[in-house]
Amino acid sequence: MEISFAEQLLVALNSVLLGLGLGAFYDLIRIVRVLLGVSYVNKFNLRLKNIRLPLIKNPLNSDRKKKKIAEGIMIFITDIVYFFVATLVMTIYTYHINFGIVRWYIFAGAIAGVLLYYVTLGKLVISISECIAFFTKVAFLYLVYFISRPFSFLYVKIKPCFLKIKLLKIKDKKSENKILKYRAELYKIGK
Numbered sequence: 508m509e510i511s512f513a514e515q516l517l518v519a520l521n522s523v524l525l526g527l528g529l530g531a532f533y534d535l536i537r538i539v540r541v542l543l544g545v546s547y548v549n550k551f552n553l554r555l556k557n558i559r560l561p562l563i564k565n566p567l568n569s570d571r572k573k574k575k576i577a578e579g580i581m582i583f584i585t586d587i588v589y590f591f592v593a594t595l596v597m598t599i600y601t602y603h604i605n606f607g608i609v610r611w612y613i614f615a616g617a618i619a620g621v622l623l624y625y626v627t628l629g630k631l632v633i634s635i636s637e638c639i640a641f642f643t644k645v646a647f648l649y650l651v652y653f654i655s656r657p658f659s660f661l662y663v664k665i666k667p668c669f670l671k672i673k674l675l676k677i678k679d680k681k682s683e684n685k686i687l688k689y690r691a692e693l694y695k696i697g698k
Contacts, residue, residue: 526620
């Protein structure tokens with residue numbers, strides 16, 4: 508079965524659009540990764556890392572060595588899922604549009620579409636998603652800080668009272684070490 512040049516060109520242009528869609532799908536996967544803690548190195552992310560926040564630590568300046576293995580496994584699994592879906596979509600597209608005949612321009616068009624998306628919108632989308640994830644984490648940390656602050660203040664004020672009660676309960680002479688320990692804690696607190 509012969510396909511005319513115009514039909515081949517139309518199939519190639521449609522495969523570029525398919526490549527753009529596959530690029531957008533990969534960005535959805537990258538956004539999920541960013542929300543789960545994977546950070547991509549770009550100029551925008553480096554600016555977010557240098558922000559000094561009052562009262563809390565910057566969430567991007569955490570210990571990266573512990574997260575590397577988990578991030579690597581998550582990236583590996585999501586890439587496998589992406590390539591499985593992309594292969595399935597390309598197979599269905601080739602079967603539906605070109606009657607199952609595999610042509611090089613279908614794959615070239617899809618690769619061109621993915622690269623076009625990555626160079627244009629991909630960098631912008633990932634920067635915006637990192638910004639949203641950063642400010643969400645910061646808002647959550649401030650919420651936790653301001654909710655827990657009264658309880659920690661209350662704990663600091665109540666702790667000496669409990670230590671004094673423990674001192675009153677100790678009456679026998681064998682417990683002199685405990686008395687000295689509780690008095691030392693009271694002395695550290697300043698009461």
